[in-house]
Amino acid sequence: MTPTHKVYIAGPDVFFRNASEVMRTKGEMALEYGFHPSTLAEDGDALGGDTPFAFGLSIGLANEKMMDESDFIIANLTPFRGISADVGTAFEVGYMRAQGKPCFAYSNSARDYYTRLTEDFYAGGPFEADGEVTRAADGLMIENHGMRDNLMLDTAVDQSGGAFVAEDAASDDMPGDLEAFRAVLIRARAFFDAKA
Numbered sequence: 001m002t003p004t005h006k007v008y009i010a011g012p013d014v015f016f017r018n019a020s021e022v023m024r025t026k027g028e029m030a031l032e033y034g035f036h037p038s039t040l041a042e043d044g045d046a047l048g049g050d051t052p053f054a055f056g057l058s059i060g061l062a063n064e065k066m067m068d069e070s071d072f073i074i075a076n077l078t079p080f081r082g083i084s085a086d087v088g089t090a091f092e093v094g095y096m097r098a099q100g101k102p103c104f105a106y107s108n109s110a111r112d113y114y115t116r117l118t119e120d121f122y123a124g125g126p127f128e129a130d131g132e133v134t135r136a137a138d139g140l141m142i143e144n145h146g147m148r149d150n151l152m153l154d155t156a157v158d159q160s161g162g163a164f165v166a167e168d169a170a171s172d173d174m175p176g177d178l179e180a181f182r183a184v185l186i187r188a189r190a191f192f193d194a195k196a
Contacts, residue, residue, distance in 0.1 A: 003036035005192055008067050008096065011076025012086040013176070022176060029178065030074075031184040034192075037065045058135050067095055072102040072162070077107055078151050078175055083116040085149050097156040104162040104188050106180035107148055108169040114144040163187040 007030050047062060048142045049055040051108035067073070073096040077085035084090075086099075087109075093103050109116075118124065122136050123191045134142040147154040148166045165184050167176035 001032065003031065003035040004034050004196075005036070006069060007035040007188070008038045008073045008092070009072035010073055010089045010092040011078075011082040012089060013063075013076055016176060022077045025178065026181060029170045029182060029185060032073050033189045035185070035188065038070055063092070064095065067092060067099075070095075070101070072096070072188065074181070074188065075103070075105045076107075076181070077105045077153060077164070078107045079116060080148065080162050080175070084113070085153060090150070090153055093153055093156050097160055101160065102162045102188075102191060103157045103160040104184045104191075105148075105157050105164045107166040108177050108180055110166050112149055112166075113149050114142070117142060119158070136155065138186040161191065163191070 009023065009026050009030065013019060013026070016022055023039065027039070030037040047055065047058040073093060075085075075089050075093050077089060077093075077174050081087075082084040094104065097103050118127070122142070126137055127134050127142060128137075130141075134144070136142055143151070145151050146155075148164055154164060165180045165182060165187065167180050167183070169181050171185075173179045
């Protein structure tokens with residue numbers, strides 16, 4: 001299929017040992033659905049710097065340039081190093097939403113944010129009722145909006161016209177399973193076909 005739109009593929013996949021292979025596979029899948037994929041900024045020629053900080057800046061700027069050149073984003077918001085999405089990926093969703101571009105996302109965990117917060121982070125309690133608010137023992141509010149992740153991420157996806165697919169990984173590879181990614185590609189293709 002001839003690509004019709006450019007997709008910025010975001011997620012913590014860049015930290016995987018096999019990052020290049022994963023991104024290549026995702027790129028091939030994107031092409032199957034008629035989307036031209038972004039590539040790993042870390043593989044680019046425009047990177048450099050005399051210090052680790054300068055090198056990091058060059059990666060960040062390269063990513064921003066790729067987002068500027070893309071029509072939409074598909075973000076892997078599977079919980080990463082904690083109960084929520086990778087913070088860099090969250091930034092990228094916000095960056096694309098601020099440009100008015102469609103935001104699509106997926107998670108390889110069907111458990112909502114509230115469940116991960118109460119069961120994983122707070123290990124089941126204790127919790128107290130404070131009026132209409134539930135608080136943990138540390139005094140912090142426990143938000144329960146029935147959302148897949150932080151409400152700003154769900155809002156960005158929903159209000160941009162995109163879709164957020166959250167389903168438990170079919171394989172034992174929760175971070176790297178690609179079935180939900182494929183499901184989002186299908187939703188993105190339908191979104192752009194409906195606008196054609």
